[in-house]
Amino acid sequence: MSDLTKIPCTIITGFLGAGKTTLVRHLLENAGGRRLAVLVNEFGDLGFDGSFIEGCGIEGCTQEDIVELPNGCLCCTVADDFVPALNTLLNRPNPPEHILIETSGLALPKPLVRAFNWPDIRSRVTVDGVIAVVDGPAVASGAFADDPEALEAQRAADSSVDHENPLEEVFEDQLLCADLILLNKTDQMAAGDKAKVLAEINEHLPRAVKVIETAHGKIDPAVLLGLGAAAETDLDARPSHHETADDHDHDDFESVAIPVGSVATPEALVARVERAAEAAGVLRIKGFAPVDGKPLRLVVQGVGQRIAHHFDRPWKSGEARDGRMVVIGLKGFDLKAVEAALRNG
Numbered sequence: 001m002s003d004l005t006k007i008p009c010t011i012i013t014g015f016l017g018a019g020k021t022t023l024v025r026h027l028l029e030n031a032g033g034r035r036l037a038v039l040v041n042e043f044g045d046l047g048f049d050g051s052f053i054e055g056c057g058i059e060g061c062t063q064e065d066i067v068e069l070p071n072g073c074l075c076c077t078v079a080d081d082f083v084p085a086l087n088t089l090l091n092r093p094n095p096p097e098h099i100l101i102e103t104s105g106l107a108l109p110k111p112l113v114r115a116f117n118w119p120d121i122r123s124r125v126t127v128d129g130v131i132a133v134v135d136g137p138a139v140a141s142g143a144f145a146d147d148p149e150a151l152e153a154q155r156a157a158d159s160s161v162d163h164e165n166p167l168e169e170v171f172e173d174q175l176l177c178a179d180l181i182l183l184n185k186t187d188q189m190a191a192g193d194k195a196k197v198l199a200e201i202n203e204h205l206p207r208a209v210k211v212i213e214t215a216h217g218k219i220d221p222a223v224l225l226g227l228g229a230a231a232e233t234d235l236d237a238r239p240s241h242h243e244t245a246d247d248h249d250h251d252d253f254e255s256v257a258i259p260v261g262s263v264a265t266p267e268a269l270v271a272r273v274e275r276a277a278e279a280a281g282v283l284r285i286k287g288f289a290p291v292d293g294k295p296l297r298l299v300v301q302g303v304g305q306r307i308a309h310h311f312d313r314p315w316k317s318g319e320a321r322d323g324r325m326v327v328i329g330l331k332g333f334d335l336k337a338v339e340a341a342l343r344n345g
Contacts, residue, residue: 006126007090009099010225011112013174014133016105016284016328017303019184023133023217024102030221037089037096039067039082041104082112083120090124098225099125105284105328108170109177110240116232129227130238132178133217136185138303139171139200140193169241175204177238179229180212187215188306207237254331258342260323262290266298266309273302273325276341281333285342289323290315300325 014020021040028036067085089096103109109130116127175181181201186194194213201211212219231238263269273285286301296311315321325342327333 008128009125010128011101011130013103013109015171018133018135019217020102020133026217027221035097038100040102108173113231127231129179129229130177130231132174132181134183136183136197137188139197172204173240182212182214184214186213255328258325260289260325262292264292270307272342273300273307276338277302279334279337281330284328287325290321
């Protein structure tokens with residue numbers, strides 16, 4: 001089977017809160033009649049991001065078009081989760097014309113790209129392209145940038161200090177594997193910050209990769225879909241800090257789902273999330289909750305002190321109006337402080 005007859009797949013990678021799910025929704029909403037399917041992966045057994053896509057009311061997108069894989073990082077569970085799920089989509093009577101794969105914010109894309117060479121699927125699918133979504137304001141704030149001179153000073157002063165930054169390595173691996181990079185949330189950035197981030201991205205890249213500025217993930221699908229990269233045949237050009245599965249685990253991170261009750265106003269929940277985000281080790285908080293007297297579900301997402309909220313959909317008939325906030329942080333983050341902030345305000 002030639003590449004022309006293989007079903008193209010686009011891998012969408014990016015760090016926590018970069019805007020991957022927003023981008024996927026935009027692509028689904030602007031599919032132009034093309035049959036798209038989505039594999040969405042969340043870190044930990046939480047199943048949160050998929051709920052923003054599944055049953056979202058997008059014309060032409062049905063529940064069977066969304067396959068959610070919540071049981072761990074795709075790059076670590078290729079044999080158990082990814083390949084069987086992909087085969088399920090491929091074996092449908094009316095298979096999709098293009099598949100979008102949204103990885104978790106902690107996933108490394110290269111092991112996933114390598115999986116497209118597995119005998120079970122290599123003759124049926126190809127990686128049309130790897131898209132890295134970058135949270136522009138987060139990078140501009142220095143979230144993933146280390147000072148080389150400071151590190152050298154630390155190394156000279158104390159040889160026992162471990163200077164590895166796993167968050168930086170995940171971020172860099174996502175850039176190194178990309179065929180196209182979206183610098184997202186540029187509407188929240190000053191011109192100087194954009195120039196700074198673009199320069200930093202280019203420092204990471206060993207090859208020419210186009211960087212496109214976006215806001216809210218809005219971009220013509222024709223720009224992203226149909227790249228024809230066949231990335232699974234080009235692995236040597238995509239260097240990685242973690243070349244084997246044994247080198248990569250998520251012991252540095254943990255995620256917890258915390259129940260929350262109804263709130264009086266959206267601002268009340270945002271204030272709770274802001275306080276919870278101040279706890280040591282917290283990377284991201286995202287979730288939903290009912291609001292007194294409102295028929296719609298309130299969604300709140302926060303990375304650092306940048307908190308966004310909106311109403312996403314009506315509560316379904318018979319659905320329990322239960323809230324839940326998912327907290328992702330460095331292992332051992334201050335869970336008691338987070339729970340106190342989210343539950344008690």
